[in-house]
Amino acid sequence: MVSHSEPPKEDLAAVALEHKIDEANAIINGTTDTSKVHELDASKLVVTLADPNARQVPDEAAANAGLETICTDHMVTASWNHQSGWGVPELKPYGPISLMPTASVLHYATECFEGLKVFRGFDGKLRLFRPNLNAKRLLMSTLRISLPGFDPVEVEKLVAKLVAVDGAKWLPKTRPGSFLYIRPAVIGTQPQLGVQAPKEALLFITASFMPRMDSPAGGMRLHTNPEDMVRAWVGGFGYAKVGANYGPSLLATNEAKARGFHQILWLYGQEAYCTEAGASNFFIVWRTKEGKLQLITAPLDDKLILDGVTRRSVLELAKTRLAEEVEVVERRYTIDEVIEADKEGRIVEAFAAGTAFFIAPVSQIHHRGTDVHIPLGENDSGAYTAKIKSWMKDIMYGNEQHEWGLVINEEDEAAAGQKRKREQDDEAKRE
């Protein structure tokens, strides 16, 4: 269930979100009147398989070398309209989407997405990493951008179906230690100009190659954002994975890249609080003035930053497995605190954490003429960074059996797919 506390009636946005959350909860609890509006239902999935021999699977380096993301054979789509609700989801050959030039998403950024990975374990099994968290966050982002709600469990099931169907070929057992990137997205498709909540929408899910970005040579170098460009603000939507957080950030990021940096360290407000690194969460390991070792990251409560699945996992692992060594702190902290800690030799490690970048060690922060150099340890990574990363990898690739690693039963899913296909064929014959 999606939770909310009662906002004051004057709080228009909060009340609006509350209404959308109530609708979503009604879906999740099965208390909506489904006689009129269809809910998203993964069990109704219609499967149309691609010719399995039509496309070859490239090796990882070749797949990531071009300017186009290589997706697997299939994708999942489900369309929605405000009168009939969600249509039957389809698993079908990967291919283009057709939109009218007046489609909402192309003008008003009525769009949101998720990113998660599926891993081929060293034990031969296929695992999703905490997909329930991504599905819930997709619902939250969808509601924030005025797109239709759904039961997140259904999205999780659709993701599982897609990777079950394409996993054997595209993430074969001969490539343990590899992953594919899953991208669920919801877009507003109503072909009507005018600023309004779309009355038609499309959910789609792709699986694709994505480069490994967790070990930039010499560590990741961050440049703080300029004063005249902020990523998110209190009262905005920095916590939601909506397109509107990304496009506007590109201008400053490109300039930082032209100057030899990898990403922007986004600061907030007059105080210059550290928030996110690029599109990842940001962590520092430092010693306090009193000599206490701390893992620090920005808090969620001001809704400026994304509630990252990797962020959350890092915090939970550090709290349980490093409790005796490191204090875990979520609080606002400023770039001046970081610079001061650097001057006093108190910075131990830093890293960016997110699904795309996984856990990427940070070696430098440039802030208005001042450079903070963070020493990298062996193998270009601090020791705590390496330890946390290794724990997560073990869960992702099945070296450690852990509830966060959701094993996909490929055989059952494939068999069920074949069965459903036969039934559909039979039905087609009868008609």
Place this chain on the structure above:
Amino acid sequence: MVSHSEPPKEDLAAVALEHKIDEANAIINGTTDTSKVHELDASKLVVTLADPNARQVPDEAAANAGLETICTDHMVTASWNHQSGWGVPELKPYGPISLMPTASVLHYATECFEGLKVFRGFDGKLRLFRPNLNAKRLLMSTLRISLPGFDPVEVEKLVAKLVAVDGAKWLPKTRPGSFLYIRPAVIGTQPQLGVQAPKEALLFITASFMPRMDSPAGGMRLHTNPEDMVRAWVGGFGYAKVGANYGPSLLATNEAKARGFHQILWLYGQEAYCTEAGASNFFIVWRTKEGKLQLITAPLDDKLILDGVTRRSVLELAKTRLAEEVEVVERRYTIDEVIEADKEGRIVEAFAAGTAFFIAPVSQIHHRGTDVHIPLGENDSGAYTAKIKSWMKDIMYGNEQHEWGLVINEEDEAAAGQKRKREQDDEAKRE
């Protein structure tokens, strides 16, 4: 030429924008190396005409009754990629756009647009209203969202071609006093996931029906935004017509609509400065405490609001034609000033101004339990509002010959189109 003042080197965003502006100026001045990268060139337009009998033109009421925008027979498209630059623009039958599911615009809101109108004058002529301003603003928005630059004059020419070709049928001389809405847009089309400036893009221009929204019965009712939701912020992108300004605003707008209001009056900051009304600029006519009559609107210099073409036209007309009666003021003013003026009986009129809503009288502002009721005059409009609106209408519909009304030479354009078509046909035969 696009202008900029020299920003300090540490100003990453400003420097980035400066670089993009320099590129754009090189295009406009013809000093780019066009041997490698092609610039947008309207003179190369390739025309493929639709069957003129395939679609009937609906009457205005029917056209605006549905949930889909009715576009004219044709649209203009031009694609760009980072290696070859702009491709040959095409004028072709209106129809869907095909995008890969990984296209940048669907995930990262790499999108911006413009809105302008073409009018069928009472003198039988077709006029665009100050299209040069829209084309220049499209360039500014495009650069802000990291999409490719172009000479705005070429966009203006492409808009003119489209309305010249479709004007006779879709805005016939039998319907003087009517308009069509023109929507140029630029989107990032590169099919690659990952937060980056797109290396492929598409410009497209449509012409369509749009409802008349300038005379809501009883006047437009505004509800101020909740404290936890702001439209734009200093250091953001509120001044650019990018998708990211619109989608996130829908949640609060829908809640306001559910409560019987038309739009949000967006306030900014602790001081609660009045900025925009919905997606339009906002004007008040009031008397100062000293009894002086003022037309007041928010300023552009903090980059929170859109530099509206209607806004600019209202200010210019008021300054030249109402100079003896009304002082025109662009400054920050707060909702508390508005409430105080209301209590003291000093508010004379208020209106929203924008291309879509034209000039729409405002009758009410609700702010956290307090209501400001603004008396409407005869015909649901204040006298100054009506006067300014009438001047603009006269220019738009050719009752007054004015440099703001750009007359489209339909015959010449149509003849040139036919000639180009014959040449292309001849060329095709020779090949």
